Amino acid sequence: MSLVTERAQANRRVLKWGLLATVLAFGFGWALVPFYDVLCEQILGIKPTMEAVANPVCADGAKSRKIRIEFDTSVDANLPWQLTAEHSAMEIETCKPATAKFVARNLGAFGMNGQAIFSTAPGESAAYLAKTECFCFTQQHLEAGQSREMPVRFMINDQLPESVETITFRYVFNPVSNYAGNDPVAGTPKS
Structure with missing residues (x-):
């Protein structure tokens, strides 16, 4: 051969x-x-959710109850941002609109884009949650040193199982490509 x-x-x-x-x-x-x-x-026990679930069905005359909402925030190591909740927890009533406020701050030397991934714990609670406004729905751009207040508006369905008394909202910010197509870690220089 x-x-x-x-x-x-x-x-x-x-x-x-x-x-x-x-x-x-x-x-x-x-x-x-x-x-x-x-x-x-x-x-x-975590159910990742990227979009709001359909509006909660709140029965007429249903007795509302109080639910504790806790906030857990973190940022990917490749994104030099800080994300903090105005309060670490809040108490809300089912079927009543609620607003939580967060502040994101770019601690880096460059403008960067990030997007938050949202999840709830326990995972079953996501089916009873409707978010009407959330910074996790879209990419966020922060210039170097810039900070922005970002509200989350939501409501919890009155059909949430009685065994669930506390829900944790978890937000993790991750870097995404900048609008100019630059590497998300390198970013764009501050003008």
Whole structure:
């Protein structure tokens, strides 16, 4: 067998294994999505939510009750921002609109974009929550040194199980590409 033929066979073998590895990697990534959902919801009790659930159905004449809402905020290490809640917790009544205020501050030397990911704990509470306004719905841009107050307006359905007395709202800010297409970590220089 000639050297050219051996190389051609070796190249075909490498190509076949490479394609198989690609298909398997794609399949593995695809399978991780439901695994992640099960891990978060069943084991950790967190239900990731990116959008508001439909408005709560509050029964006429239903007796409202008080619910404690706690706020947990954090920022990805690659985003030099600070996110704080005006209050670490608040007490609200079901079926009554409530507003929580947060302040985001860019501590970095460059303007940057970030977007918050929202989740609730316990995870089942997300089905009884409607947010009408939230900074997590869109990307936020802060120039170097800039801070912004960001309200979250929401309501809790009166059908929330009686066993749930406290709900934790968790916000994690992550860097995203700047509007100019720059790297989110490098950012854009302050003018």
